[in-house]
Every structure is written in C-alpha cells, then in structure tokens.
Amino acid sequence: MANIVAIVGRPNVGKSTLFNRLIERRQAIMDNESGVTRDRHYGYSEWNGKSFTVIDTGGYVEGSDDIFEGAIRTQVKEALQEANVILFMVDCITGLHGLDQDFANVVREVGKPVIIVANKADNTEKSYAANEFYALGLTDSIYAVSSVSGSGTGDLLDETVSHF
Ligand code: GDP
Numbered sequence: 001m002a003n004i005v006a007i008v009g010r011p012n013v014g015k016s017t018l019f020n021r022l023i024e025r026r027q028a029i030m031d032n033e034s035g036v037t038r039d040r041h042y043g044y045s046e047w048n049g050k051s052f053t054v055i056d057t058g059g060y061v062e063g064s065d066d067i068f069e070g071a072i073r074t075q076v077k078e079a080l081q082e083a084n085v086i087l088f089m090v091d092c093i094t095g096l097h098g099l100d101q102d103f104a105n106v107v108r109e110v111g112k113p114v115i116i117v118a119n120k121a122d123n124t125e126k127s128y129a130a131n132e133f134y135a136l137g138l139t140d141s142i143y144a145v146s147s148v149s150g151s152g153t154g155d156l157l158d159e160t161v162s163h164f
C-alpha cells in the first residue's frame with residue numbers, strides 16, 4: 001500500500017516551501033478517470049528507510065475570495081481522501097487565524113492521523129507561539145518547524161513515518 005502524506009492549511013502558511021524541502025523529485029501521477037497527469041503537486045520522499053508520496057495543496061487559485069470554493073476545495077478534499085497522514089500547517093508568525101479553524105474542522109471530519117505543523121518557528125521566541133495552536137483541539141502534540149531553514153523537520157519526519 002502506498003504511503004501518502006498530504007500538506008493542507010490556509011494560504012501562505014508555507015505548505016509549498018515545506019513540500020519543496022521534503023521531496024527528492026516530483027512524481028507524475030496519472031488520474032485514471034480523467035486521463036490527466038497531475039504532476040505539479042506530487043513529490044517522492046524517503047525518511048528512515050520508508051518511502052512516501054507528498055501532496056502539496058492549494059496552489060491552483062490565487063486571489064480566490066472563498067478558498068473552499070472550486071478548484072482548491074476539490075484539490076484539498078482529494079488529497080485528504082488519498083492521504084494516510086495529514087500534515088495540517090499553521091503559521092507561528094501570524095498566529096491562530098479564523099481559516100485555521102475552518103481547515104481544522106475539515107481535517108477533523110476526515111478522521112485520519114493528523115500532525116499539526118507550526119511553521120515559521122524560525123527562532124526560539126517564535127516557536128513558543130506554536131502553543132497557541134493547541135486551542136484547535138486537534139492533537140496532543142505540535143511540531144514547530146522552520147520550512148525555510150529546515151529546523152524541526154527531522155522530528156516532524158520521524159513522527160510522520162511512524163504512521164507507516
Ligand atoms: P503556501 O501558500 O502555504 O504554499 O505558502 P508558501 O510556501 O508559498 O509560503 C508563503 C510565504 O511564507 C513565502 O513568502 C515563504 O517564503 C514564507 N515562508 C515559508 N516557510 C517559512 C518559514 O519557515 N519561515 C518564514 N519566516 N517564512 C516562511
């Protein structure tokens with residue numbers, strides 16, 4: 001069975017930055033029903049000898065007023081359906097945002113293993129801000145990372161592949 005990790009969260013939290021850091025190469029995946037190749041958001045990765053696919057989400061529609069409409073909604077739902085593990089990303093610099101709650105509700109409904117990734121924890125002070133996201137009531141632990149520097153991503157990957 002394939003190991004699939006989906007990265008979801010509101011725009012600009014750093015999903016694509018983490019995706020690009022995690023993947024070794026992009027993966028062309030053929031959609032059986034439409035015959036369309038969906039390669040832009042799929043990547044291949046390995047950690048602790050376990051290989052997995054990473055799906056980035058949310059990149060199609062810029063400037064959309066309602067992020068749960070149209071292409072993004074479909075893309076996020078498809079990714080959540082495919083995933084074995086969900087990385088739910090939030091932003092330590094911005095802090096808790098209304099849209100984080102909306103995403104948390106969607107993720108909760110899926111009922112799959114979820115890991116909260118508190119991104120932009122670029123230094124110790126910012127990583128303290130990660131605690132704010134316990135208020136989402138989604139998980140018992142939160143992984144503070146900086147996708148730009150890579151700090152914290154080792155622990156995050158240890159936890160992620162422990163589900164495979
Ligand atoms: P996405 O919309 O969730 O895919 O977010 P992007 O990956 O496009 O990143 C949005 C912005 O956040 C970009 O300007 C990134 O450079 C910035 N960003 C991403 N990760 C980090 C981080 O760890 N620290 C800081 N300070 N900025 C980050």
Ligand code: MG
Pocket residue numbers: 015016017057058059
């Ligand atoms: Mg993106």
